[in-house]
Amino acid sequence: MLKRFDPFAVLALVAIPGAVATVFFYAPLERTMGVVQKIFYFHLGLAAAAFLSFFVACVAGVLYLVQRQRVRDEQCAAAVEVGVLFTTLVLLTGSIWGRPIWNTWWTWDPRLTTSLILWFIFAGCLILRGAVEQEEKRAVFCAVMAIVGFVDVPVVFLSARRWRSIHPTVIRSEGIALEPAMIVTLAVSLFAMLILWAALFRLRCSIQRQENTLLDLQQQLQR
């Protein structure tokens, strides 16, 4: 299914096992949280990839509204879909981490609440895409929602800093609050997640392109 020589897919197949090995065999054990802290490396990687996805969706949305090219809509749709998947995984892994650390699966903390809002905005965008049949209308709706939805990304990022939050902040203005071996592990898992995102995004774009080509052919045949 994956393109045979897609460089990102090949790189992801190497980077992900490498990142998992780094997390389990290289990263030191955190003193207070213990092994459960190891969730954080992929949780943060997934969050960064989700933010990148929504940024790409926003840029593709702006470009679609300006250029009206189908390829921009394909990119916007692919970025939204992969972004929603990654945000779902961020919310789930965060919840699993929160249960032993905060003694609850969920709390209405600013970071968690704004992340959930982000998920709802982009999941709504996906539902809207499925509901509108007219191609141009669907693309415009999706582009506008991706642009408006992206406003929530900096809000999610700054929420734990600006408001009273119990969510840990690792990346601060003073630097990264981790010991060197943990920073290396974080960098490796971040790299692996971004590569995985790129591979999934490219794959999703190519499928969307194939589906659009098929639709064109069907319309030509019906004429």
Place this chain on the structure above:
Amino acid sequence: MERATYLILAYMVIWVGIAAYLTWLSGRQRQTARRLEELTAQLKRREVQS
């Protein structure tokens, strides 16, 4: 639950989630390929008829 159980659960959620998405994409791609084959056959039939 032991803390290690949460760690295993979190990693399972990540990889099962991504595998499920890839499976769904694979299904979509297979469906597109099948429809494309049908369409090609339909086009060939039209050409023969005309």
